[in-house]
Amino acid sequence: MSRPFPTRRHFLLAAPVCALLPTPSRATEAQVATLIAELVGQVPVQSGRITLDLPLLVENGNVVAMTVAVDAPVGLVRDIHVFADGNPLPDVAHFQFGPRAGVPRIATRIRLATSQTVTAIARMNDGSCWKDSVELLVTLAACIE
């Protein structure tokens, strides 16, 4: 008599394999701190000049309206980097302005996997670095499962 395919033996053999499958990992605050350190080098990161606008309470983590703006003429801004420390990957977006850019302000929609802190870093052409962070609560997480 032939057994049906997934026998109890198969399940028992599969169990330890399943246990070793990678679970959705999360970026950590330390990882984001490392990325920022790599970005700015020895330059101290100051608060101000950059504004990160995000809702403090997020109902749907799949679509979160984000606006990032730098209070300076666009010619002085080298680039903007956005990081999320609770997402599987800490990077969110990088923006670099060219000679035909208007004002250093970008709006988009992002995914947030969980309640976390989102950080924006602006590097200026004079070498200074500025940051703004928003700590927010996410009620419905972005689907990563």
Add this chain to the structure above:
Amino acid sequence: MVRVLINVPKTVRRDEPFEVRLLISHPMESGQRRDTLGLAIPREIIDRLDCTLDGEAVIHMSLFPAISANPYLSFSAVAQRSGTMTITFSGDRGLTQVESVPITVV
């Protein structure tokens, strides 16, 4: 080919910043999700987007899976004369696309 909506003012003033709004119809599959069989769904995102105005750079973006599906992007540009704004983006599965829109300076 993916569908792209580019929204710019009908006419803009010389040297005055104007808003460019993009809406791209794209799943931005993060590569973190699994299907019903538990297999990882491969990543399929737009990871680079460049905007130029008559060959001069407006903005360069690097995008990551944290950008929502059907990405909306809004940024600002300035024009000195009428010309063509070109949006170039590329991503996984060999996606490369170029869209352009005329800019009229009054």
